[in-house]
Amino acid sequence: MIDVNQVVSSLERNYILKLLKEGKRIDGRDLFELREVKIKTNFSPKAEGSADVFLGDTRVMCGIKYDIGKPYSDNPDKGVCTVMSEYVPIASPMFESGPPREDSIQLARVVDRGIRHTNCLEYHELCVEPGKAVYILFVDCYMMDYFGNLTDAAAIAAIAALLSAKIPGAKWDSEKEEAVWDGTIKPLTIHEIPLSITFGRVGDVIFVDPYLPEELIMDGSIAFAVDEKKQITSIQKYGSATWTVEEIMEISQKAIEISDDLRAKLNLRQYTPKI
Amino acid sequence: MPVLVPEPHDPVCFRKDGKRLDGRDVDEPRPFSCEVGVIKNAQGSSVVRHGGNLICCAVYGPREVHPRHLAKPDRGILRVYYRMATFSVHDRKSPAPNRRDNEISKVIREAIEPVLFLEAYPDSQIEVFIQIMAADGGTRCASTTAASLALADAGIPMRSMIVGIAAGKAQDKVILDLGDKEDKVGQADVPAVVVMKDKTISLLQFDGEMSIEEMKLGFKYILKGAEVIYQKQLEALKGKYEAIQLQAQKESEEYQKMVPKLTQEKPLPPSDTVVSEKIGEIKVNNDEEVQKPTKELKKEHKKETKKGTKKPTKKDIKKETKKVTKKKTEEIAQKINGTIENDPKKENDKGAKSK
Amino acid sequence: MEIIESIETPTREIVTPGMVISTDPELIPGRGAIREKNNEIISLFVGLKEIRGKYINVVPLNGLYNPQLGDKIIGRIIAKTPVKYLLNINSKYLGILKPLDAFKRNTRNRGYGKSVGTYRVKDDDLMQKLKMGDLLICKVLSGDRLNEPELTSLGQDLGQIKDGIIIHVPPPKIPRIIGKKGSMITLLKNLLHCKVFVAQNGRILIQGGKKFKHERLLIDAIHKIEKEAHTSGLTDRIKNYIIKEKKKRGIE
Numbered sequence: 083m084i085d086v087n088q089v090v091s092s093l094e095r096n097y098i099l100k101l102l103k104e105g106k107r108i109d110g111r112d113l114f115e116l117r118e119v120k121i122k123t124n125f126s127p128k129a130e131g132s133a134d135v136f137l138g139d140t141r142v143m144c145g146i147k148y149d150i151g152k153p154y155s156d157n158p159d160k161g162v163c164t165v166m167s168e169y170v171p172i173a174s175p176m177f178e179s180g181p182p183r184e185d186s187i188q189l190a191r192v193v194d195r196g197i198r199h200t201n202c203l204e205y206h207e208l209c210v211e212p213g214k215a216v217y218i219l220f221v222d223c224y225m226m227d228y229f230g231n232l233t234d235a236a237a238i239a240a241i242a243a244l245l246s247a248k249i250p251g252a253k254w255d256s257e258k259e260e261a262v263w264d265g266t267i268k269p270l271t272i273h274e275i276p277l278s279i280t281f282g283r284v285g286d287v288i289f290v291d292p293y294l295p296e297e298l299i300m301d302g303s304i305a306f307a308v309d310e311k312k313q314i315t316s317i318q319k320y321g322s323a324t325w326t327v328e329e330i331m332e333i334s335q336k337a338i339e340i341s342d343d344l345r346a347k348l349n350l351r352q353y354t355p356k357i
Numbered sequence: 358m359p360v361l362v363p364e365p366h367d368p369v370c371f372r373k374d375g376k377r378l379d380g381r382d383v384d385e386p387r388p389f390s391c392e393v394g395v396i397k398n399a400q401g402s403s404v405v406r407h408g409g410n411l412i413c414c415a416v417y418g419p420r421e422v423h424p425r426h427l428a429k430p431d432r433g434i435l436r437v438y439y440r441m442a443t444f445s446v447h448d449r450k451s452p453a454p455n456r457r458d459n460e461i462s463k464v465i466r467e468a469i470e471p472v473l474f475l476e477a478y479p480d481s482q483i484e485v486f487i488q489i490m491a492a493d494g495g496t497r498c499a500s501t502t503a504a505s506l507a508l509a510d511a512g513i514p515m516r517s518m519i520v521g522i523a524a525g526k527a528q529d530k531v532i533l534d535l536g537d538k539e540d541k542v543g544q545a546d547v548p549a550v551v552v553m554k555d556k557t558i559s560l561l562q563f564d565g566e567m568s569i570e571e572m573k574l575g576f577k578y579i580l581k582g583a584e585v586i587y588q589k590q591l592e593a594l595k596g597k598y599e600a601i602q603l604q605a606q607k608e609s610e611e612y613q614k615m616v617p618k619l620t621q622e623k624p625l626p627p628s629d630t631v632v633s634e635k636i637g638e639i640k641v642n643n644d645e646e647v648q649k650p651t652k653e654l655k656k657e658h659k660k661e662t663k664k665g666t667k668k669p670t671k672k673d674i675k676k677e678t679k680k681v682t683k684k685k686t687e688e689i690a691q692k693i694n695g696t697i698e699n700d701p702k703k704e705n706d707k708g709a710k711s712k
Numbered sequence: 713m714e715i716i717e718s719i720e721t722p723t724r725e726i727v728t729p730g731m732v733i734s735t736d737p738e739l740i741p742g743r744g745a746i747r748e749k750n751n752e753i754i755s756l757f758v759g760l761k762e763i764r765g766k767y768i769n770v771v772p773l774n775g776l777y778n779p780q781l782g783d784k785i786i787g788r789i790i791a792k793t794p795v796k797y798l799l800n801i802n803s804k805y806l807g808i809l810k811p812l813d814a815f816k817r818n819t820r821n822r823g824y825g826k827s828v829g830t831y832r833v834k835d836d837d838l839m840q841k842l843k844m845g846d847l848l849i850c851k852v853l854s855g856d857r858l859n860e861p862e863l864t865s866l867g868q869d870l871g872q873i874k875d876g877i878i879i880h881v882p883p884p885k886i887p888r889i890i891g892k893k894g895s896m897i898t899l900l901k902n903l904l905h906c907k908v909f910v911a912q913n914g915r916i917l918i919q920g921g922k923k924f925k926h927e928r929l930l931i932d933a934i935h936k937i938e939k940e941a942h943t944s945g946l947t948d949r950i951k952n953y954i955i956k957e958k959k960k961r962g963i964e
Contacts, residue, residue: 089800091843093874104924106924127491145444146444172399172415173396224442226413261361263361400774421804510758512758512775599726601943602942605944605949609944609949612949
């Protein structure tokens with residue numbers, strides 16, 4: 083709606099800042115109000131699980147593939163889950179085709195940590211034979227339309243895709259020394275649903291879920307991953323803004339409240355396939 | 358290590374009743390649906406579902422060429438990026454583009470180039486990004502269909518729409534629009550792209566064994582199937598606007614009913630609603646601002662007078678205004694509004710003069 | 713008479729690229745149409761077909777801005793060289809703004825600052841005056857389809873924008889936002905008491921001052937016009953919409 087590209091003028095910055103200081107947002111939201119989330123799962127028949135998530139106009143498509151591979155030597159009885167993200171040039175005139183950029187890798191890591199450090203996946207269940215064969219889950223997020231706050235959208239997409247996934251069961255064939263299909267297809271066990279809430283900052287004003295023009299002018303942001311036990315499981319600070327300890331504590335509390343509301347509203351468990 | 362459940366390999370492509378496994382006839386394309394304007398950042402975009410294929414396409418441009426040395430001084434360049442999502446195929450694909458992706462990008466580019474007017478965009482580029490979210494055989498054909506939709510949606514001038522569809526041969530029968538399985542077990546595959554205006558072929562590849570007669574039949578099927586998809590394309594392009602037109606018509610009708618009520622409540626015409634007492638300062642501003650568009654219009658008239666078409670324009674305007682007052686339809690106003698562009702107007706005036 | 717009759721029967725018919733819109737040998741293909749074999753005139757755009765006198769045109773519904781002489785446009789400075797500013801003007805080319813066209817030097821060569829003045833200001837001083845990302849209202853001094861247009865920011869209404877916000881619509885829809893003889897824009901200004909400047913390249917400057925709610929409604933109304941640009945009876949509907957929304961949002 084507002085014409086902003088990579089070069090942002092002081093005009094736009096002042097306008098957005100002026101509105102924020104009065105507690106208003108450029109798209110008419112409150113300071114601590116998220117945009118509407120729409121989820122569609124299983125859009126891709128070739129993926130084990132997939133989710134197409136809209137956060138306002140921001141759109142992220144996520145798909146799950148699996149493979150059988152060797153475990154890490156320090157965790158021989160645990161499966162592996164890898165998150166990858168790609169900023170495809172479809173999403174915005176600012177993105178370019180080519181190898182993944184720093185931003186893209188950082189985003190993937192943030193989503194990855196949100197899943198890994200929460201009691202989300204049952205990693206022991208993803209083990210076929212300790213030390214020899216485990217499941218490797220690939221969670222691939224594609225940014226399809228960029229209107230700010232890709233972190234939260236990607237986190238929702240990743241967890242919705244994991245919930246909707248159906249993975250063939252495996253058993254260990256000791257004669258052939260390889261994992262074989264045991265004839266079953268079942269959903270993944272998901273204990274807790276982590277959600278990510280991002281706060282942006284311009285000057286002294288802190289707000290949730292930055293919209294694209296706000297994201298382009300903001301000094302920095304903080305992403306919180308929150309689990310179902312109302313605990314913060316991961317924090318990532320982006321950008322060059324500095325935050326006081328009080329501010330961080332305050333917005334942590336806010337993040338827990340907002341994520342609770344969001345979790346109740348989305349009811350992500352409904353996407354679990356029934357077998 | 359390979360994934361646990363291998364893809365079933367079964368050479369049978371036909372049911373006992375002579376139809377194909379998904380119930381289609383030999384010359385019937387797979388179900389097709391498409392949508393335009395789905396990616397709001399892009400200048401033009403489309404989503405195509407063709408059988409099990411799901412393809413997103415976005416168009417950016419014409420814009421500056423990066424890196425600069427690729428720019429051509431006499432014509433624009435078209436760049437096509439065909440990329441597959443990692444989860445679009447049975448075995449996970451590496452995210453980096455491979456040789457196949459690059460080859461298909463090139464053939465799609467060469468299929469689109471004939472319908473564009475690239476010579477009108479020297480030193481600039483048009484970029485077409487194609488992302489395959491699910492692949493089910495015939496992605497290069499479906500991608501071309503999607504690219505054509507996105508280009509039309511972006512408002513880039515095109516000679517014609519293009520439609521991609523494949524023919525092939527499986528179990529000694531010529532078939533149209535091969536699915537993933539038919540593609541793998543079949544004897545031949547002929548992906549083709551049809552320029553719908555004059556029914557010429559702008560992309561053609563062929564792998565396998567086919568006699569000349571079978572080829573002829575294959576092309577017959579291709580032209581028939583392309584027509585079906587073309588109609589769907591047109592529906593999507595028009596549908597985006599026609600739905601709004603219908604909705605607007607309804608609202609207008611409602612408004613017509615409301616008009617007497619509104620006039621009772623607020624008898625003042627909009628130009629009188631400026632309350633000068635309350636906000637005197639702003640009123641001054643408003644007056645200044647109001648003048649701007651009229652000034653611009655005056656300027657247009659001046660331009661016309663420069664060209665020596667003074668008399669006919671005035672006459673025309675008089676005639677128009679007479680007619681307008683007679684029939685007082687707003688549609689006429691819109692007609693003129695919609696085309697405030699200078700060129701055709703001037704040309705028309707000249708035409709009128711010559712008459 | 714023929715001309716007027718053709719205007720009276722507006723075709724709100726949507727055509728698509730490659731569609732044969734006429735086979736009449738008398739008609740001349742105008743904007744957005746070309747003649748092919750067998751006297752067939754085909755459309756090049758998704759747009760509205762219209763016949764005006766001898767000419768048949770297609771009005772596109774989306775597209776980029778093409779600079780034309782004398783257009784007032786809003787540009788954003790995205791690059792500098794030692795002797796000129798480069799502006800993004802929402803076209804396929806960057807606009808060129810030379811410092812002599814950007815700043816008033818003395819009263820004599822106002823308007824077109826190219827003529828030699830009484831004294832010479834160093835160009836590098838003038839190159840410091842504007843910053844990257846600054847927005848300017850400019851006029852196109854020279855423009856054709858094949859070269860980068862030269863701009864000037866000297867003249868009435870022109871110059872740097874210091875207040876307000878810019879919103880964006882596809883350039884082909886700009887005529888509808890202005891309306892017939894400025895009717896639509898006058899309606900918006902009168903009902904919502906905001907300053908509006910509509911530039912030909914699809915950028916609209918809105919200055920609402922402290923009236924945030926009015927400004928919001930104005931932006932929504934412009935997006936409604938943008939969405940319904942190809943329909944008829946638009947001015948009435950927008951008026952109705954604004955009156956309704958004003959009640960709903962509690963704006964006087």
